[in-house]
Amino acid sequence: MAYEIGKVDVWAVDVLNQPGTLARALEALRNAGAQLEFVIARRAAENTSRVFLAPIKGAKQKQAAADVGITLASGMHAFRIEGPDRPGLGADLTRAIANQGINLRGVSAAVVGRRSVTYLAFDSEQDMKVAVTIVKKLLKPKGKR
Helix, strand or coil, X not given: CCCEEEEECCXXXXXXXXXXXXXXXXXXXXXXXXXXXXXXXXXXXXXXXXXXXXXXXXHHHHHXXXXXXXXXXXXXXXXXXXXXXXXXXXXXXXXXXXXXXXXCCEEEEEEECCEEEEEEEECCHHHHHHHHHHHHHHHCCCCCC
């Protein structure tokens, strides 16, 4: 089975640590037709949490995002890997990237059944492009390297 690898725009917003603030932001996107594949929310300070989401597509979804303060995450360059899970996949990905002297800005990964989805984020477009090349080579089926 092959891996699908593609660039993804990550969006972000800081919300107050109060019941309902994240729900309101997600509802606005839902009402605009967004079907989010990625949401991470973490406390950033005592009174705020930082939320990262993807994808937000089209004018209607982008306007809904803007209406609730969600913006394209500045300085974040990310790509998504989806494919079969295997033991050590995360270790292999991060080691291959580190061996080229590239620092990761962020990682998010999950497995459902036998499928894995990993998001890797970088500080520069150039680092992301090099990492995509590294990952494609690493994940190429045996015999095709």
